[in-house]
Amino acid sequence: MTYQGQFRVWRGDQDGGELQDYTVEVNEGEVVLDIIHRLQATQAPDLAVRWNCKAGKCGSCSAEVNGRPRLLCMTRMSTFTETDLITVTPLRAFPVEKDLVTDVSFNYTKAREVPSFTPPADLRPGEYRMQQIDVERSQEFRKCIECFLCQNTCHVVRDHDENKPAFAGPRYLMRIAELDMHPLDVADRRDAAQDEFGLGYCNITKCCTEVCPEHIKITDNALIPMKERVADRKYDPLVWLGNKLFRR
CATH class of the missing domain: 1.10.1060.10 (Alpha-helical ferredoxin)
Structure with missing residues (x-):
């Protein structure tokens, strides 16, 4: 099953930024990190996100999804509906470097x-x-x-x-x-x-x-x-x- 998901992603750096809306393809079995990678590949090549193992064992892809701290690679798209607006923002407790990357x-x-x-x-x-x-x-x-x-x-x-x-x-x-x-x-x-x-x-x-x-x-x-x-x-x-x- 494939559908067009609605995403709101924080874009900016130390000097400030804002949430930007995107429509991105979502496929069955994917996680939020897959969507962020597709967004990089198709619409926002300069989007910064930290990740490594994509298996929930390195802790690199920490961010906030709909305001809740999560690992992007362990947050399944199946937990949302096709009509949900999914907001992805950087960790709030630490200074932003760029987009979803923070200084920890x-x-x-x-x-x-x-x-x-x-x-x-x-x-x-x-x-x-x-x-x-x-x-x-x-x-x-x-x-x-x-x-x-x-x-x-x-x-x-x-x-x-x-x-x-x-x-x-x-x-x-x-x-x-x-x-x-x-x-x-x-x-x-x-x-x-x-x-x-x-x-x-x-x-x-x-x-x-x-x-x-x-x-x-x-x-x-x-x-x-x-x-x-x-x-x-x-x-x-x-x-x-x-x-x-x-x-x-």
Whole structure:
């Protein structure tokens, strides 16, 4: 089945832009990225879009479709009707470079700020030992493809650009939580999560979980448990006393 679909695509750069309407052929089985490629080939050869694998595993083609953060290569045209007007816009939380391409360097800056895995000083390579349950606990978080949809939809970043210096966003708070769960990691993740990476800014609306293409339960399995561990460290009187007595 083939039909002429109605699309509204944002065109512009750092200096501004606007939504432009296009009529593009749609074929059975296609995804939004197919339509963007056809639009490039037939009507707008200068349209900029970032993509790579077209298999939902590289995270490159992140954009917003009808206002919802999505991977263009995983958004099937069959989810829309032939009469729908489909709007494709760049990620709103990050500066536009050109058309659908945004500058996501904020995320790489935050990634470099997170201290790497820190084993005990007296533990040599080859001596690492972990229980299978410890491996499984954090395995979910390693499915992240760094599409940054969670970063984009988090209203702490999306609606308040001034929060970016103090807030790492759900993707990197999840990374901190993963390392904190590691039985061989000795870095102080909990105080850093709160004081340096803005864990307290998160009010667990679960919007990050809702847009994750890998279906990682970011809020329930990473952010909420991390908040609980931070609260125990700071406010539980018995934990506070134990920290004073044993200098943990």
